[in-house]
Structure formats: C-alpha cells, structure tokens
Amino acid sequence: MGDWFQTVVDLDATEQEAAGLADRALAWLIAEGIVTAATSDCVLGGGGQGHAPGPHYAKAVDDPAPVDLWTNGLHLQTGRTVFDSGQGEPAAAVCPLCAAEVRLLDEETWEEIDGAWEPFAGKFAEWTEGGEGLVRCPACARESSVARWSWEDDYFACGLLGLTFWNWAELTPAFIRDLGRQLGGHRTAVLRGKL
Numbered sequence: 001m002g003d004w005f006q007t008v009v010d011l012d013a014t015e016q017e018a019a020g021l022a023d024r025a026l027a028w029l030i031a032e033g034i035v036t037a038a039t040s041d042c043v044l045g046g047g048g049q050g051h052a053p054g055p056h057y058a059k060a061v062d063d064p065a066p067v068d069l070w071t072n073g074l075h076l077q078t079g080r081t082v083f084d085s086g087q088g089e090p091a092a093a094v095c096p097l098c099a100a101e102v103r104l105l106d107e108e109t110w111e112e113i114d115g116a117w118e119p120f121a122g123k124f125a126e127w128t129e130g131g132e133g134l135v136r137c138p139a140c141a142r143e144s145s146v147a148r149w150s151w152e153d154d155y156f157a158c159g160l161l162g163l164t165f166w167n168w169a170e171l172t173p174a175f176i177r178d179l180g181r182q183l184g185g186h187r188t189a190v191l192r193g194k195l
C-alpha cells in the first residue's frame with residue numbers, strides 16, 4: 001500500500017506568473033467546492049499542510065466515493081521544480097528539436113542502458129538552480145534545456161507550478177481542461193504515481 005498522487009504541472013508559467021496563477025487556481029477550486037479553503041494536515045510534503053476535498057469533490061473525478069484516507073488533500077507548489085512520478089524510472093526521453101527518442105532502459109531487460117543518462121547528468125539540478133540545463137541531443141547534436149525534453153509516460157515535467165492531488169480518484173479530462181483554463185490556457189502535463 002502506498003499513497004497515490006496526480007500532479008497537474010503548468011508547463012508554461014514563468015517566474016513572474018507562477019504565484020499569481022497558483023492563487024487563481026486555488027480560488028477557483030475553493031469557489032467550486034472542490035477543495036476546502038482551510039488548510040489541514042492532509043498531504044505528504046509541504047509541511048503536511050494542504051486543502052482537503054470540498055463538498056463538490058466529485059465534480060473533479062471519475063469516482064464520486066469520498067477519499068477515506070488521512071492523506072487526501074491538494075498541495076500547491078511554486079518555484080522551479082522537477083516533478084516526477086515517484087517509483088520507477090522513465091524508459092525514454094524525446095528531444096524537443098528533432099523528436100528523436102533516446103532510450104534509457106533496454107526494451108527487453110528493462111535495465112538501464114550504459115551511458116544513456118550521460119547527456120542529462122546534472123542537468124535537472126542546473127535547471128532547478130536557475131540555469132538552462134542544456135542537454136546535447138545524441139541524435140541531432142543540438143542543445144536545448146532539459147526542461148523542454150519530454151519523457152515517456154510524462155515521467156518527469158519541469159515547471160514552476162504544480163498541483164498535487166493525494167489519493168484522489170482519477171481526475172477527469174474535463175476537470176484538467178477547466179483547470180488549464182484557470183492557468184491562462186497554458187499547456188499542462190499530468191503525472192501519476194505512487195510513493
């Protein structure tokens with residue numbers, strides 16, 4: 001048994017926008033009754049303080065049964081963050097410039113391919129600390145920020161704003177679309193995982 005989470009990451013929010021967008025998204029979630037305004041000890045991380053499901057929680061998910069677990073809240077995070085899907089590791093990454101797929105795990109043995117992570121070494125840390133984290137693509141030899149690479153099954157997403165829902169039933173596509181609208185129509189990635 002672990003705790004299951006879904007994180008909606010805003011892929012376009014800038015340093016200037018992130019906090020304002022987080023406030024706006026939270027105000028909308030509270031107004032819709034999807035989360036409570038008050039915070040309580042109901043999430044992992046962030047000092048444990050999050051927003052518990054509100055009276056209309058069911059509007060956001062595909063199963064209206066209440067979340068009968070201590071960990072059942074929403075945790076908002078702003079600032080440069082490499083969001084991940086918890087357990088496991090990504091099987092492949094895709095270059096934003098040439099769309100080549102860089103395999104990280106062997107398709108048969110599911111073992112890490114020797115040297116496959118080399119172009120990415122230290123790049124997430126560099127980006128988190130405010131740098132570009134330039135990755136040279138092994139296929140096209142051009143460089144782009146690690147934040148622009150995509151990862152199989154959205155394993156990673158680099159962003160400045162993320163909303164993590166703990167132990168909620170699956171968020172519906174309509175809810176994710178409406179949430180995206182509150183985020184100024186920005187592109188979003190949805191990471192799903194377990195801790």
Ligand SMILES: [Zn+2]
Pocket residue numbers: 095096097098099100137138139140141142
């Ligand atoms: Zn490339």
